[in-house]
Amino acid sequence: MNEITVTIIDREGQPHVLIAPTDMNMNIMEVCKSYELPVLGECGGMAMCATCQCYLESDHILAEQNDSELDMLDQAFFVKPNSRLGCQIQITEEIDGIVLRLAPEA
Numbered sequence: 886m887n888e889i890t891v892t893i894i895d896r897e898g899q900p901h902v903l904i905a906p907t908d909m910n911m912n913i914m915e916v917c918k919s920y921e922l923p924v925l926g927e928c929g930g931m932a933m934c935a936t937c938q939c940y941l942e943s944d945h946i947l948a949e950q951n952d953s954e955l956d957m958l959d960q961a962f963f964v965k966p967n968s969r970l971g972c973q974i975q976i977t978e979e980i981d982g983i984v985l986r987l988a989p990e991a
Contacts, residue, residue, distance in 0.1 A: 887908050889978060889981035889982070889983075890903070891905050901920065907977060911976045914926045914970075917937070926972060938958070938963070938988035939987050940965055941983070943983050945980050950973070951973070954973045963988045
């Protein structure tokens with residue numbers, strides 16, 4: 886499999902079903918930007934801005950959050966227990982069918 890399906894729920898509640906390649910070393914933030922969804926990704930994926938914060942709404946098990954992601958979420962607005970930074974979620978076969986909701990803009 887060279888691509889997976891990702892569902893992103895935008896800030897108005899509209900779901901967007903995206904096709905994401907698994908062979909290009911992309912992350913959720915980059916896929917959202919490629920589909921022109923309203924994800925800023927100001928830091929370029931370095932876990933330094935939280936403008937790609939999203940909420941995990943499916944039952945997928947993601948990799949543990951690293952210290953950079955935890956530190957950034959500690960400073961971000963609208964953080965929930967299921968908050969993740971899209972730039973830290975790599976596109977892999979394991980997340981096929983994942984559902985994420987964009988966090989409100991600060």
